Amino acid sequence: MLLRLAYSGMTNAFAMLRLLPMSDREKDVEILALRHQIGVLERQLNGQQVRFHASDRAFLASLLHGVPREVLRRMRLLVRPDTVLRWHRNVIAHRHAAQPRPRRGGRPRTVYSIRALVLRLARENPS
Numbered sequence: 655m656l657l658r659l660a661y662s663g664m665t666n667a668f669a670m671l672r673l674l675p676m677s678d679r680e681k682d683v684e685i686l687a688l689r690h691q692i693g694v695l696e697r698q699l700n701g702q703q704v705r706f707h708a709s710d711r712a713f714l715a716s717l718l719h720g721v722p723r724e725v726l727r728r729m730r731l732l733v734r735p736d737t738v739l740r741w742h743r744n745v746i747a748h749r750h751a752a753q754p755r756p757r758r759g760g761r762p763r764t765v766y767s768i769r770a771l772v773l774r775l776a777r778e779n780p781s
Contacts (some may be wrong), residue, residue: 659709666690666713683721684729687714691732706733715742 666686694710706714718726719742726735 658707659712662690662693662709662713666717680721680725683717687717687729687731690714690717695732711741712745714738715745718742 666689669689670682670686690710690713694706698705715738718729718738721729723735723739726738729735731738
């Protein structure tokens with residue numbers, strides 16, 4: 655999947671280089687999104703239903719994330735704009751889920767003053 659995402663990113667980066675002289679950012683994003691969707695459809699011509707790979711979903715979600723919702727609704731996409739936003743939330747959630755969290759096993763540590771008091775009482779009263 656990572657290799658597919660890298661390949662897709664590189665081919666779309668070259669496609670974006672071709673579109674740089676254009677001034678309208680939203681038009682550039684829409685053209686790139688439509689080209690990517692055409693690539694997905696060409697891969698799946700034999701199938702009945704269009705299914706996006708995880709790398710395709712991640713690319714479209716990151717590409718269309720900065721576009722305002724009103725503009726996103728006017729774009730002609732294979733999926734609803736809410737679906738694209740859900741994909742972006744999933745990408746962010748997986749990125750944050752992959753980050754290791756420090757985990758302490760067992761019981762929380764005792765406050766230092768209570769620990770010192772218990773140790774002093776144990777020394778003063780050994781029985």
